[in-house]
Amino acid sequence: METTLTEENYEDVGERQVTVGSIDGITLPQFTADNWDTIQNFQAREDDVVIVTYPKSEGDMERSVRVPCFIKVPFIEMVGLNPMPSAVELADNRSLPIIYLAENAKDCLVSYYFFHKMIRVSPDPGTWDDFFSSFLSGDILWGSWFDHVIGWWKAVDKHRILYVFYEDLMEDPKREVIKVMKFLGKDLCDDVVERIVDHTTFKAMRENPMTISPYWKNHFSVAQNMIFDEEYKKRLEGSDLTFRTELSQRI
DSSP, X not given: OOOOOOTGGGOOOSOOOOOEEEETTEEEEHHHHHTHHHHHTBOOOTXXXXXXXXXXXTTTGGGGOSSOHHHHSOOGGGSOOOBOSSOOOGGGOTTSOEEEEEOOHHHHHHHHHHHHHHOTTSOOOOSHHHHHHHXXXXXXXXXXXXXXXXXXXXXXXXXXXXXXXXHHHXXXXXXXXXXXXXXXXXXXXXXXXXHHHHHSSHHHHHTSHHHHSOGGGGTOOHHHHHHHHHHHHHHTTTOOOOOOSSOSSOO
């Protein structure tokens, strides 16, 4: 049965317990702000791979994961870290492989709004209209989507970063798995690649209409879509970074 995101499905349960801080003008959870020095001094192991996303840029990926993501892949901002002797930001480690997963802003906005509605330790998002405006201005937890995706896009040429688009992953998971494996220096036969695709969440995600359709259309008004497109064009002007809000083929 298809699941539909609605205000009624994601009403807040109980009182919110929220404390936030700020680093360089960006609103962060208080525990993250308190540990920022440790996070910046993160010491990667030789076999580490870092996965970076703007919040909720994996769409509804977590719905199909049997084991919570934070168990399989620890969040740097939520776990104890081994500090480095000097302050070296994560992206300054040029040999560290970083995979950046990006999703189009419209679907990300919808996912992030309902995430805020559901999670009591996040700030109250207000109404859909309120959050829509806050998202465009970047006045939300973890800051501006525009600054995040553009900042990491600019870093691709200077660091060991693979920029992966969620829409590409949904459209052709095998192609994207091969791309990731090559980036990590892994040469796998087709059988192994097929098993990776089959044993990950991709199949379940592709069978879920919410992950393959432009779900933002169920929430954006005509006026909001026009406002968003205008802001998007302005913010990404001068950049060759482009996103798709629809897949080019039915999956």
